[in-house]
Amino acid sequence: MVMNPIGNLNKIFESRIRLGVMSMLMVNEEISFNDLKEMLEVTDGNLASHLSTLEENGYLKVHKGFIGRKTNTTYSITKNGEKAFKSHLAALEAMIRFNQ
Amino acid sequence: MVMNPIGNLNKIFESRIRLGVMSMLMVNEEISFNDLKEMLEVTDGNLASHLSTLEENGYLKVHKGFIGRKTNTTYSITKNGEKAFKSHLAALEAMIRFNQ
Numbered sequence: 001m002v003m004n005p006i007g008n009l010n011k012i013f014e015s016r017i018r019l020g021v022m023s024m025l026m027v028n029e030e031i032s033f034n035d036l037k038e039m040l041e042v043t044d045g046n047l048a049s050h051l052s053t054l055e056e057n058g059y060l061k062v063h064k065g066f067i068g069r070k071t072n073t074t075y076s077i078t079k080n081g082e083k084a085f086k087s088h089l090a091a092l093e094a095m096i097r098f099n100q
Numbered sequence: 101m102v103m104n105p106i107g108n109l110n111k112i113f114e115s116r117i118r119l120g121v122m123s124m125l126m127v128n129e130e131i132s133f134n135d136l137k138e139m140l141e142v143t144d145g146n147l148a149s150h151l152s153t154l155e156e157n158g159y160l161k162v163h164k165g166f167i168g169r170k171t172n173t174t175y176s177i178t179k180n181g182e183k184a185f186k187s188h189l190a191a192l193e194a195m196i197r198f199n200q
Binding site: 004005006009011014015016017019020023024026027039040041085089092093095096098099 | 104105106109111114115116117119120123124126127139140141185189192193195196198199
């Protein structure tokens with residue numbers, strides 16, 4: 001039986017925007033909502049809904065802070081998030097190798 | 101400006117099942133509905149809807165044939181499909197490198 005090329009892909013990471021958020025969180029201790037929005041070129045609403053799905057799944061943490069009197073919400077990856085995203089990347093690499 | 105890690109990802113390939121279908125079509129001249137269903141471990145309805153989206157986007161062709169008196173529908177990748185999927189795989193590889 002040939003291996004299922006999409007065997008270990010994680011359904012939660014099926015969206016480009018979530019892939020983008022996790023990629024950014026893997027290489028930044030913490031990152032603000034606005035930086036994510038600018039970097040991934042997405043709308044507020046779209047980004048907010050993906051962030052809450054990732055949070056509900058325990059893949060990122062939210063920090064509500066202030067800069068002066070302005071609220072500054074930042075996000076950081078959790079241990080679970082890092083583990084899940086690394087195995088998703090490995091599954092993507094296996095799929096890419098399947099195609100070579 | 102750091103590169104957008106999801107810059108060139110193709111929205112059409114955001115679903116694991118479509119990734120699986122394209123992977124199978126890249127390494128098989130032609131493949132039947134049942135082989136795809138078994139390999140990707142998906143339901144008829146789910147597979148059928150993803151196949152029609154890929155067909156509408158010109159990424160695969162459908163062949164209605166018969167085995168004896170039984171209909172045998174097979175699928176094959178188009179030039180456009182191959183080109184689009186290869187650039188999606190390259191964009192995924194770039195995102196994976198972004199994470200290393």
